[in-house]
Amino acid sequence: MAQTIQERRLERAQREFNAIITPEILEEAERFHKRMSYVPPEEMFKPFTM
Amino acid sequence: MPGISPQKKFIFPFSPADNRLGQSSICTYLYEYLEAIGAKTCLHESDYIDKDYLIDYSKFYSRSFEKFDKTTDRHHFFTSSFGQIKFKRALENEDKDFFKALQESYLGFIVLKPIKNILGQRLIGKTVLATYPEHHEIDIRCFLTNEHKVSLYGIPLKVKTLPFQQKDNAVGVCATVTCWSAQFPLMHMFGTPILSPVEVTERAVMCPSEDSRNFPSDDGLTLSQLKYYFNSMNLETEFINPKPTVDSPQTPCDDIIADAVRAYIELGLPIIATLNLKGTDDYHAVLITGYRHTHGKVREIYVHDDNIGPYHRIKPNRRGKFTSWKESGSNGVEKEYELQRLLIPVYPKIRLSFGKVYRAFLQFKRGTEIFVSSGTYPPDTQTELFLTDIHRYRQFLLTKKFEEKKDIVREPAARFLWVIRIHNGGIPIRDYVLDGTAIYPNKIIWDIEFQ
Numbered sequence: 001m002a003q004t005i006q007e008r009r010l011e012r013a014q015r016e017f018n019a020i021i022t023p024e025i026l027e028e029a030e031r032f033h034k035r036m037s038y039v040p041p042e043e044m045f046k047p048f049t050m
Numbered sequence: 051m052p053g054i055s056p057q058k059k060f061i062f063p064f065s066p067a068d069n070r071l072g073q074s075s076i077c078t079y080l081y082e083y084l085e086a087i088g089a090k091t092c093l094h095e096s097d098y099i100d101k102d103y104l105i106d107y108s109k110f111y112s113r114s115f116e117k118f119d120k121t122t123d124r125h126h127f128f129t130s131s132f133g134q135i136k137f138k139r140a141l142e143n144e145d146k147d148f149f150k151a152l153q154e155s156y157l158g159f160i161v162l163k164p165i166k167n168i169l170g171q172r173l174i175g176k177t178v179l180a181t182y183p184e185h186h187e188i189d190i191r192c193f194l195t196n197e198h199k200v201s202l203y204g205i206p207l208k209v210k211t212l213p214f215q216q217k218d219n220a221v222g223v224c225a226t227v228t229c230w231s232a233q234f235p236l237m238h239m240f241g242t243p244i245l246s247p248v249e250v251t252e253r254a255v256m257c258p259s260e261d262s263r264n265f266p267s268d269d270g271l272t273l274s275q276l277k278y279y280f281n282s283m284n285l286e287t288e289f290i291n292p293k294p295t296v297d298s299p300q301t302p303c304d305d306i307i308a309d310a311v312r313a314y315i316e317l318g319l320p321i322i323a324t325l326n327l328k329g330t331d332d333y334h335a336v337l338i339t340g341y342r343h344t345h346g347k348v349r350e351i352y353v354h355d356d357n358i359g360p361y362h363r364i365k366p367n368r369r370g371k372f373t374s375w376k377e378s379g380s381n382g383v384e385k386e387y388e389l390q391r392l393l394i395p396v397y398p399k400i401r402l403s404f405g406k407v408y409r410a411f412l413q414f415k416r417g418t419e420i421f422v423s424s425g426t427y428p429p430d431t432q433t434e435l436f437l438t439d440i441h442r443y444r445q446f447l448l449t450k451k452f453e454e455k456k457d458i459v460r461e462p463a464a465r466f467l468w469v470i471r472i473h474n475g476g477i478p479i480r481d482y483v484l485d486g487t488a489i490y491p492n493k494i495i496w497d498i499e500f501q
Contacts, residue, residue, distance in 0.1 A: 013497035014494050020414065025410065032409045033406045034405075035405075036306075039273065039291075044274040045260055045272050046273065046333050047271065050332055
C-alpha cells in the first residue's frame with residue numbers, strides 16, 4: 001500500500017531523530033529517570049514543619 | 051450594606067508607612083510588594099465571609115472554648131487614586147465608567163483572618179494579588195496564573211494570579227498551604243476540587259505518618275502525605291531530584307531546576323519545591339509560581355513561601371544554579387536552603403516523565419552547542435524543553451510559517467506533547483515534538499523547521 005505524505009514525513013523525521021537519540025541514549029534516559037525520581041524511604045517521612 | 055459602615059472611613063491612600071494589615075514580617079513584605087506593583091488606594095471591606103476560612107472555622111475553630119469571629123477583613127488594592135465620596139456616589143448612581151476604571155486599576159485583595167499567631171499577629175488568609183509586570187527591560191516574566199473573579203459590593207472585578215495564604219499552625223503549615231495554592235491551576239486544567247487548608251490536611255493525613263497529631267498540625271505533612279493527597283485527586287506525582295549524576299556528556303552549565311521550572315510552567319502545572327535548611331533537620335515546602343528569563347536564560351524564580359509572601363524572588367547561587375537558595379530572615383540573619391526535590395502533580399495521561407525526556411533534551415542541547423561553535427547556527431542559539439497540550443501547540447503553529455503547514459495542523463496528535471525547541475533570541479528555528487502520552491522518548495510526532 002502506498003505511503004501517505006504524512007507517513008513519509010513521519011518516517012523521515014523518525015529516522016533523523018533516531019540518529020540523534022540512539023538506543024544507548026534511550027537506555028541512559030531510563031537510568032537517569034530512575035535516579036532522578038527515586039526518593040529514599042526515610043525522606044518520604046520527614047515532615048515539613050517550617 | 052454589609053461591609054460598609056456609613057460613618058467609618060474605609061478607603062485610604064496606600065502608604066507603606068501606614069500598613070493596615072499589621073506589623074508582622076509577612077505584612078511588611080506584602081506592603082512592599084504592593085508598592086512594587088503600583089498600589090495607590092486601599093479599600094477595606096469588613097465582615098467579609100471567606101469560604102476557605104469559614105470551612106476552617108466550622109471544622110476547627112468553632113469547637114474551641116475561646117470565641118473566634120467567623121468573618122474576616124478583606125483589603126482591596128488599586129493603582130488609581132480615589133476617595134470615599136467618589137466611591138459611594140458611584141455606587142449610588144451605578145457609575146459604569148468608574149466601575150470600568152476600578153477594574154482596570156484592580157490589583158487584587160488580601161484577607162485578614164481573625165486568628166492570631168503565637169505573637170498575637172493576625173494571620174493572612176486568601177491573598178489574590180496581581181503578579182509583577184510581564185516585561186522587565188529585555189527580560190520576560192512567566193507566571194502560573196488563572197483568572198480570579200471578585201465581586202466588590204456587586205462591582206465585577208478580576209485579577210490574573212495564583213492565590214496565596216500564610217500558614218496557620220492549627221490547620222496546616224507550609225506543605226498544606228503549598229498544596230492549597232497548587233489546587234487552583236489544577237482545578238482550572240483538570241477539574242480537581244478546591245479544598246480549604248483544614249480539608250487539605252484532613253485528606254493528606256489519611257496517609258499515616260510517624261508524627262503524633264494531625265490537628266493542631268504544627269507537626270507538618272510528609273512527602274508521602276503530599277503524594278497521597280495528589281493521588282487521591284486522581285493525579286500522578288513526579289519527583290525530580292536535582293542531584294543525579296549523568297553517565298553521558300553533561301556540562302556544568304545545565305541547571306535541571308531552571309529547565310524543569312520552564313518545562314512545567316509552560317503548561318501551567320504547579321511545582322512544589324522541598325527544601326532543607328542547611329545544617330539543621332528542618333524541612334520546608336514552597337510553591338514555584340514563575341520565573342524571569344533573558345532569551346531563555348532563567349534569572350529569577352518566584353515562589354509562594356508561606357513564611358515570606360507571594361512571588362518571593364529567588365536568585366541563582368554563586369554557581370549560577372537554583373539548587374541552593376539564600377534568603378535574609380526578619381532578624382537579618384541569612385539562611386541557606388538546599389533544594390532537595392521538586393514534586394509536580396500531573397494528569398495521569400502525561401506518561402512521558404521529565405526524567406526520561408530530559409536526557410534526550412540534553413543530547414539535542416549538546417548538538418545545538420556544536421552547531422553554534424561551528425557557525426551553522428547563529429550565536430545565542432539555545433535549546434529549551436517544555437510540556438504543552440495539543441490545543442496550545444496548534445494555536446502556536448497557526449502563528450508560524452513552515453512547510454506543509456496546512457497538512458500538519460490538521461493531523462491527529464496526542465493530547466500532551468513534549469517539545470524540544472531550538473531558538474535564537476526567542477525566535478523558534480526548529481521544534482522536535484514528542485508524544486507526551488508515550489512511555490519512552492522514542493516517538494516523534496513532528497519535526498518542524500520554521501521559516
